[in-house]
Amino acid sequence: MKKVIILIVAILSFTISQAQEKCNKEAMHQGDKKGKHQGNSRKEKKVKMMQALGLSEDQKSQMRSIGQEEKKKMEALSLQQTITVKEYNDKKSAIRNEMRTKRQAVLTKEQKDKIASMKAERENKKNEMYEKKMAKMKEVANLTEDQTKQMNALHQKTKADVESIKNNSKLNDQEKKTQIKATLKNAKDARMNILSKEQLIKMLEIRNKKETKNK
Numbered sequence: 176m177k178k179v180i181i182l183i184v185a186i187l188s189f190t191i192s193q194a195q196e197k198c199n200k201e202a203m204h205q206g207d208k209k210g211k212h213q214g215n216s217r218k219e220k221k222v223k224m225m226q227a228l229g230l231s232e233d234q235k236s237q238m239r240s241i242g243q244e245e246k247k248k249m250e251a252l253s254l255q256q257t258i259t260v261k262e263y264n265d266k267k268s269a270i271r272n273e274m275r276t277k278r279q280a281v282l283t284k285e286q287k288d289k290i291a292s293m294k295a296e297r298e299n300k301k302n303e304m305y306e307k308k309m310a311k312m313k314e315v316a317n318l319t320e321d322q323t324k325q326m327n328a329l330h331q332k333t334k335a336d337v338e339s340i341k342n343n344s345k346l347n348d349q350e351k352k353t354q355i356k357a358t359l360k361n362a363k364d365a366r367m368n369i370l371s372k373e374q375l376i377k378m379l380e381i382r383n384k385k386e387t388k389n390k
């Protein structure tokens with residue numbers, strides 16, 4: 176019986192973490208198919224943002240030139256066979272940072288303010304989604320006030336830790352991804368420790384019922 180409970184807890188641990196980590200989406204690339212999909216998603220977001228900014232024809236031309244320059248530098252970097260993986264990732268991040276700075280220089284103050292406003296709006300939506308999910312979890316798992324406070328504190332700490340990693344100029348992009356992944360993994364383990372065994376089992380039962388109903 177003990178082994179069965181441990182198995183159930185382990186399965187639910189994975190299930191809950193998948194749902195909760197959607198709130199922190201600083202997610203990692205895993206597999207070619209997923210990587211391609213995420214790449215397309217980022218490109219679509221970039222196109223929408225450029226459209227929202229109302230770039231002039233001259234700005235669009237400058238942005239295209241920067242994009243072409245970035246592509247050439249990345250292609251040249253990929254041909255360097257004698258550098259280490261870390262050197263490659265460091266140079267790759269340096270190129271991206273250089274191009275990001277150039278793109279920022281093309282924008283007007285009003286356009287930069289618009290980007291900041293759009294980012295703030297997205298953050299507000301993420302917070303609203305988190306609040307809704309926490310309210311649902313509190314209802315379904317019958318979370319205590321103390322558990323709710325612990326969950327919220329953990330959520331805020333995780334966000335702060337991820338943001339700190341993103342802003343660490345000493346890390347290249349790959350190192351940031353690795354550290355963010357580890358941070359999210361630690362947060363997932365911490366969430367599991369906040370919930371009781373009975374709560375984990377109850378949530379698994381509810382999830383199984385929903386999956387059966389949707390089949």
